[in-house]
Amino acid sequence: MIKSHLTRRGVLKTGSVAGAGLAVPTIFTASSAAAYTNEPTGNTVTLGFNVPQTGPYADEGADELRAYELAVEHLNGEGDGGMLNTFTSKALTGNGILGKKVAFVTGDTQTKSDAARASAKSMIEKDGAIMITGGSSSGVAVAVQGLCQEAGVIFMAGLTHSNDTTGKDKKANGFRHFFNAFMSGAALAPVLVKNYGADRNAYHLTADYTWGWTQQESIQAATEALGWSTVNNVLTPLASTDFSSYIAPVLNSGADVLVLNHYGGNMVNSLTQAVQFGLKDKMVNGKQFEIVVPLYSELMAKGAGASIKGILGSTNWSWTLQDEGTKAFVKSFGTKYGFPPSNAAQTCYAQTLLYADAAERAGTFNPCGLGAALEGFEFDGLGNGPTLYRAADHQCFKDVLVMQGKQDPTSEYDALEIVEVTPRAQVEYSPEHPMFAGGELGSCNPGA
Amino acid sequence: MDAILLQVLNGLDKGSAYALIALGLTLIFGTLGVVNFAHGALFMLGAFCAVTLQKILTISFEVVDPTRLDFLGNPLKVKTPYVVSWFGEAAGNGIIAWSVPLAILFAIPVMIAIGFAMERGLIKHFYKRPHADQILVTFGLAIVLQEIIKYFFGANPIPTPAPPAFTGSFDFGVLLGFDPNVIIYPYWRLVYFAFSAVIIGCVFAFLQFTTFGMVVRAGMADRETVGLLGINIDKRFTIMFGLAAAVAGVAGVMYAPINSPNYHMGMDFLVLSFVVVVVGGMGSLPGAVLAGFLLGILESFASMNEIKSILPGIDQIIIYLVAIIILLTRPRGLMGRKGVMED
Structure with missing residues (x-):
């Protein structure tokens, strides 16, 4: 007869010792095989391009993807090199990144936060992407940035303009080249006052989500600081297509300026309908009624057609700039695709080069080493003039463009013209500015 | 008073679109x-x-x-339309x-053809299937049509302006004794409202005053008996499906x-139009127009600032709220007929 000596305490003790024994080699293996998430071991390195391929911003996503493919070509030494030739940092030589050929995978954000996180997660876990970049919405950028922070990979934001991306939602693993709502307000307000006078009453229609809120707050603060009054701010649902019932009350509000804090399809529809209501032709308070669109995009301007003529707004970059970086990029992009790039394309191209350059300078793909190389980095030659990647919040500081709808465009890509290049000093702010308060950058996470 | 008149006008053109799709x-x-x-895809x-x-x-x-x-610095290629x-x-x-406006002439035959193709090619196979199957297959079809359009035309809105004669807005305020610029309304929206009224009138006249319409109405009331009479x-x-597609199509054109x-x-528009149909009463044409x-x-x-300041977000739920109230008090909708969707 066999007598069993199994006791509860004995099983627990044995189990914990065995568990620890099994765990130790795993921990050692992890630290010795990979010092950070998706450390490249072969002769290629994989980048993850997470852009809207379906949904309302699919055209913008397609332009971002074109720019990424062009950047990969240039990094691998193909094509004419584009802005590699004008970039002030000379770390990149067209030999991939750190000697590894650049490959890429793509994901579809659908401009939905959950879908964007799922596609980013899949690219990190299944495809081994070492960096995630792209997107056309601040809601998506904030969501994916949070995921990348947790996963231990770098996130190089695409088109995201909300103050929150590098404000209350900033993360150590996230970096934004694109400008933000505060900068739009700071650049645009003086031009508005110069063109329309300091004694103006503004009525705001604002898209009801993170970007709309921060855009409205920024442009209101900037214009009020220069003498304007704000009559009302009405939040409009993101899903709205007919804005007539929001526009009609503007007529009797005493306002003489309508500020449309809308982007994408919202902007196209609200602007078109405001023009249909004849607002641009009205005289109110003895002044010509004016419409303002704080954030412009070339693709949206195209969608608004003739309604855009004479309307002031701001952009991160324009293909019509005449610096050497812009000319090189427009030539590469235009030759390959047959039309000029959008400012979404430019920021995505620049972000890819900046990531690759930081890896070369740091000598590693480790997000902590690479992030340190980006922090405080000063550069030029990527189309925006002298630019600083500020260490405190991972926001790029550079000149901002004030644009106006062109009266006599020569082609469908020529809807906007530059009114003013606002110098970087005018759009700078403290990292502790109240509009950016509430979040912590934290420390970088290499994952693994 | 002026704000109320303005919102009535706004509601009329929005209602016109709902009414046409719901019809x-x-x-x-x-x-x-x-x-x-x-059906929303047909409007699109x-x-x-x-x-x-x-x-x-x-x-x-x-x-x-x-x-x-x-x-790119190359000689400019200037485009001149052949027209x-x-x-x-x-x-x-x-x-x-x-x-x-010219596109109406283009859209009517195209939409009738699409309607025929949809009905003969797909929908007729689902006549005897449960409504859940019909919803699934037609919803899937809508997504397919959407993606086809996106493939050929892109995802961005495409500006399609009204004729220059109808740009600008009409000052109703002056007409009614108010100050200028108090009640203005875009000409094209007035055209849209008038156009909708004409289309709705034509559909009703067609059903009411033609033999074809009489048979269709009889079929709507009792399909089996009409069939037994050898019709x-x-x-x-099928022709009515084509007609419904054409109505949705011209509504979309305008x-x-x-x-x-x-x-x-x-x-x-689709979800709201279904609410309109349910509120109007399933199967009731006048109900659909009235509810629209x-x-x-x-x-x-509900979008007026004065109302939103008291009930924030009411503009987003008003239609559904009214639908719930109407269906609780009149389960068949405003003008619903007994026996429709009740078996």
């Missing part, structure tokens, strides 16, 4: 018993008929102008500017200058 939905449901979730296809005709009319030939340069070349600048540009009701119902067409615009205008006007009123 088509009710026609299909009343005749074929099919819950057609692809109509709008893209306007876009297509605009693109056809602006097909151009290129002439190189060596004195001007393009963005302008054939008919002269004034007449050619005039034709292009009137592309939206091929299926053929007539809506194109109000909201620049995009591939998703049908979905934006009623809900359009209520939605506009």
Whole structure:
């Protein structure tokens, strides 16, 4: 007869010792095989391009993807090199990144936060992407940035303009080249006052989500600081297509300026309908009624057609700039695709080069080493003039463009013209500015 | 008072679109018993008929102008539409500017053909299937149609302006004794309202005063008996499907200058139009029209700042709130008939 000596305490003790024994080699293996998430071991390195391929911003996503493919070509030494030739940092030589050929995978954000996180997660876990970049919405950028922070990979934001991306939602693993709502307000307000006078009453229609809120707050603060009054701010649902019932009350509000804090399809529809209501032709308070669109995009301007003529707004970059970086990029992009790039394309191209350059300078793909190389980095030659990647919040500081709808465009890509290049000093702010308060950058996470 | 009048006007044009789409939905449901979730896509296809005709009319030939340069520094290729070349600048540009009204003539045969193809090719196979199957298959069809349009036309809205004669707005305030600029309304929205009224009137007259319409109405009331009388009701119902598609299509054509067409615009209207049909009463054509205008006007009123300051977010739920109240008090909707969707 066999007598069993199994006791509860004995099983627990044995189990914990065995568990620890099994765990130790795993921990050692992890630290010795990979010092950070998706450390490249072969002769290629994989980048993850997470852009809207379906949904309302699919055209913008397609332009971002074109720019990424062009950047990969240039990094691998193909094509004419584009802005590699004008970039002030000379770390990149067209030999991939750190000697590894650049490959890429793509994901579809659908401009939905959950879908964007799922596609980013899949690219990190299944495809081994070492960096995630792209997107056309601040809601998506904030969501994916949070995921990348947790996963231990770098996130190089695409088109995201909300103050929150590098404000209350900033993360150590996230970096934004694109400008933000505060900068739009700071650049645009003086031009508005110069063109329309300091004694103006503004009525705001604002898209009801993170970007709309921060855009409205920024442009209101900037214009009020220069003498304007704000009559009302009405939040409009993101899903709205007919804005007539929001526009009609503007007529009797005493306002003489309508500020449309809308982007994408919202902007196209609200602007078109405001023009249909004849607002641009009205005289109110003895002044010509004016419409303002704080954030412009070339693709949206195209969608608004003739309604855009004479309307002031701001952009991160324009293909019509005449610096050497812009000319090189427009030539590469235009030759390959047959039309000029959008400012979404430019920021995505620049972000890819900046990531690759930081890896070369740091000598590693480790997000902590690479992030340190980006922090405080000063550069030029990527189309925006002298630019600083500020260490405190991972926001790029550079000149901002004030644009106006062109009266006599020569082609469908020529809807906007530059009114003013606002110098970087005018759009700078403290990292502790109240509009950016509430979040912590934290420390970088290499994952693994 | 002026604000109320303005919102009534706003509600009328919104209601016009709801009424036109709901009318088509009710026609299909009343005749074929099919819950057609692809009906919003037909509205979208109509709008893209306007876009297509605009693109056809602006097909151009290129002439190189060596004195001007393009963005790459090459000699600029200047595009001239063939229409302008054939008919002269004034007449050619005039034709292009009137592309939206002209697109009605283009859209009617195209939409009838699409309606026939949809009904014969797909929907007839689902007549005897449960409504859940019909909803799934027509919803899937709507997504397929959307993606086809996106593939050919892109995801961005495409500007499709109204003719220059209808740009600008009409000052109702002056007409009614108010100050200038107090109640203004875009001309094209007035055209849209009038157009909708004409289309709705024509559909009702067709059903009321023609033999064909009489048979269809009889079929809607009792399909089996009409069939037993030796009338091929299926053929007539197929024609009604084509007619409903054409109504949705022309509604979309005329809506194109109000909201620049995009591939998703049908979905934006679809859910609300179904609510309109249910509130009006399943199978009731006058109910659909009445509920369309009623809900359009209520939605506009709910968007007023004075109301939103008391009930924030009411503009987003008003239609559903009213639908719940009406269905609780009148379970068949405003003008619903006994026996429809009750078995």
